Amino acid sequence: MNHEHVRDHIYVDGAWIPSHGSRTIDVVDPTTEQPIGRVPDGTPKDVDAAVRAARRAFPDWSRTPAETRARYLREVADGLERRAPELAALIAREVGTPIAFARMAQVGLAVLTFRTAAEVGGSYSYERREANSLIVREGVGVVGAITPWNYPLHQAAAKVAYALAAGSTVVLKPSEVAPLSAWVLAEAIDEAGVPAGVFNLVSGTGPVVGEAIAGHRDVDLVSFTGSTAVGRRISKVAADTVKRVTLELGGKSPTVLLADADPAAVVPRAVAGAFLNNGQTCCALTRLLVPRALKHRVERMAKAGAEATVIGDPSQPTTQLGPLVSHTQRERVRGHVEHAVEQGATLLCGGTQPPEGLSHGYFVRPTVLTDVTPAMDVHHDEVFGPVLVIEAYDDEDHAVRLANDTDYGLAAAVWSADPARALAVARRIRAGQVEVNGAPFNPRAPFGGYGQSGNGREHGVFGLEEFLETKSIQL
Ligand code: NAD
Numbered sequence: 001m002n003h004e005h006v007r008d009h010i011y012v013d014g015a016w017i018p019s020h021g022s023r024t025i026d027v028v029d030p031t032t033e034q035p036i037g038r039v040p041d042g043t044p045k046d047v048d049a050a051v052r053a054a055r056r057a058f059p060d061w062s063r064t065p066a067e068t069r070a071r072y073l074r075e076v077a078d079g080l081e082r083r084a085p086e087l088a089a090l091i092a093r094e095v096g097t098p099i100a101f102a103r104m105a106q107v108g109l110a111v112l113t114f115r116t117a118a119e120v121g122g123s124y125s126y127e128r129r130e131a132n133s134l135i136v137r138e139g140v141g142v143v144g145a146i147t148p149w150n151y152p153l154h155q156a157a158a159k160v161a162y163a164l165a166a167g168s169t170v171v172l173k174p175s176e177v178a179p180l181s182a183w184v185l186a187e188a189i190d191e192a193g194v195p196a197g198v199f200n201l202v203s204g205t206g207p208v209v210g211e212a213i214a215g216h217r218d219v220d221l222v223s224f225t226g227s228t229a230v231g232r233r234i235s236k237v238a239a240d241t242v243k244r245v246t247l248e249l250g251g252k253s254p255t256v257l258l259a260d261a262d263p264a265a266v267v268p269r270a271v272a273g274a275f276l277n278n279g280q281t282c283c284a285l286t287r288l289l290v291p292r293a294l295k296h297r298v299e300r301m302a303k304a305g306a307e308a309t310v311i312g313d314p315s316q317p318t319t320q321l322g323p324l325v326s327h328t329q330r331e332r333v334r335g336h337v338e339h340a341v342e343q344g345a346t347l348l349c350g351g352t353q354p355p356e357g358l359s360h361g362y363f364v365r366p367t368v369l370t371d372v373t374p375a376m377d378v379h380h381d382e383v384f385g386p387v388l389v390i391e392a393y394d395d396e397d398h399a400v401r402l403a404n405d406t407d408y409g410l411a412a413a414v415w416s417a418d419p420a421r422a423l424a425v426a427r428r429i430r431a432g433q434v435e436v437n438g439a440p441f442n443p444r445a446p447f448g449g450y451g452q453s454g455n456g457r458e459h460g461v462f463g464l465e466e467f468l469e470t471k472s473i474q475l
Contacts, residue, residue: 005037005090007179010046010203011186013053014196020045025176025203030096030323031313031361037094039179042204044212047171050200051218054142054169057197062139062167070122072194073161077114079188080153084111087153087184092314094178095149096322096362097277099315105277106153106181109443113157113459116443120464121165132475137468139167140244141220144213146206146234148226149178149325150280150384155248156182158447158458159223160189160199166467171200171219173209175226177325206230214238214245221246221467225282228382228408228452246456246466248448250382251410254287254403256425258396261415263290263298269438271305271388273413275366278322279386280329283411283433283447286383287372289399292392299370299390303348306366306388311355323361324385330362333385337367340378345369345389374405382408400428409450413438432457 005027009016019040027037040046061069080087087110088102097106126137145159156172163170174182186201202209210230214222214237224234225248238245255270257263270288279286290298314322324330334352341347350367370390372379378389393399403412412431416422419437426434432448446462448454456466 003035003037005180007037007039007183007203010040010042010050011190011199011201012046012050013200014190019043025205027094027178027180028326029093030325031093033327033360033362037180039176039203042202042209044208046202046204047209047212047216050171050202051142051216053197053200054171055218057195058139058141058169061169061195061198064167066124066126066165066167067122069165069167070118072192073114073118073121073165075192076161076188076194077111077118079191080107080114080185081111083184083188084108087181089315090180090184091152091178092322094180095152095277095325096314098319098322100317101277102314106151110153110157112443113154114161116459117161117165117464120444120461121162124461124464134473134475136471136473137465138471140467140469141168142218143168143170143467144216144219144222145170145172146210146213146222146224146226147172147174149175150277150282152178153181153185155225156185158463159225160185162458162463163223163467164194164198166464168221168467169198171202171213173202173204173213176203176205179203210234211237215241217241219243223456223466224248231454247454248282248456248458249410249452249454251282251284251408251449251453252287252380252382252406253283253285253408253411253431254289255285255413256399256403256415256429257288257290257294257298258399258414258416258421258425259291259294260417260421262417263294263301266415267298267301268305271302271309271368272320274388275309275321275386278324280325280384285411285413286388287379288388288390289393289402290390292394295370295390295392299348302368302388302390306349306368309366311363311366312358321366321386323363325362327362329384330364333364333383333387336378336381336383336385337369337387340369340372340376340389343376343378344371345376345378346371350386374402380406396425400425404430407452410453411435
């Protein structure tokens, strides 16, 4: 068995120490289906040690000037940037993200997040007067950060960078499915000279290490990104200690193509967007809502776009679609597609057969389903694979109703030849971020969900404030 990436230690109180447990978790390359490394399968005692260290470090760190904390974060960003090629290759292997996209999104966005958090946290006004009160914002305390596998470094960065910027200390539990980049992050933090205990890393499974963090008396806030089912469980486990819980969960986000929009501009983007990171993106726009009169045209274009997608080895720069992260994930996605067809959806292309020429790896063909309606589960359920669904609407009100007919509310997109019309529709959509006519991502804009896509916001000033407490001192 080839284990290139063996991580024997966890990072607690500024030191690399062995876990209290003796078991390990294998990390599997989804392209070859072979193990490439292993990490400690941590225990509640590891969590205790990490939380104790974070608690001890908190008073000094929260009193460290914000500009000094920002300086550390810039050093961490520099450290990650120096190792960007290695990190991109690592995440391409453990997640299956195509390498070109991994460089930009998996690593580039993580580095940008540390830099942005440094700017936001370094320039924030932590105190203000209101009548006879001094209102002080200060670090919330010890933050437990629990992260998923799909953007492992970026999701960790959104929590760690902003919590540290705010003067809080952190215990990070990365996903056991794709944990390796968390060790590089810990090394970058260590090399930046961040004081001992301010950041701690404990690996392990959700039910053991994750729940030990969520239920710990001395953790003040749990910041979770992952599935809605686990978010619910974490909220329950956290309730006994009345800690704050912020949740970034799943989605089933719509693109609304209004009748005056140009399908030639929208459809190729909608297809590529739905397949980003092999369709494993929480805010992926996976439902394409189109006027009934344009349906056939859109279907032809979507099929052509999906069939032109280059699928294969994620380490190749021309690859656009790699494998899903695991066998379980591939079976789940195939199940969704099969079930949608049973319920009456039409399979335009793709489906459950393995792609030609790829006998190994958890690949799923780029898939487009049409004739999808709210009566089908695939309208509602997050598939988390390269599956775009097309739904036809009768008029603008119907489009908005379909867009909002979801328990989720993470993201949406609206396209129109008339920006004012697109904005008016964007205002009616119940989602945390809505993009108009393909507007670019903004690293300072708050990111988070309505409904069962979660609560709380990450990034920018809102993301910083998640990790702050509020005190009024009457004078
Ligand atoms: P997941 O919920 O299975 O796991 C996420 C993390 O929670 C992992 O670290 C896991 O070990 C841990 N966990 C599992 N059970 C736990 C428990 N009982 N107690 C505490 N922790 C537990 O999610 P995943 O499969 O890793 O990621 C995919 C999901 O994440 C998708 O639903 C996706 O939409 C969502 N996601 C959301 C966002 C967002 O910002 N809204 C971003 C990325 C991913």
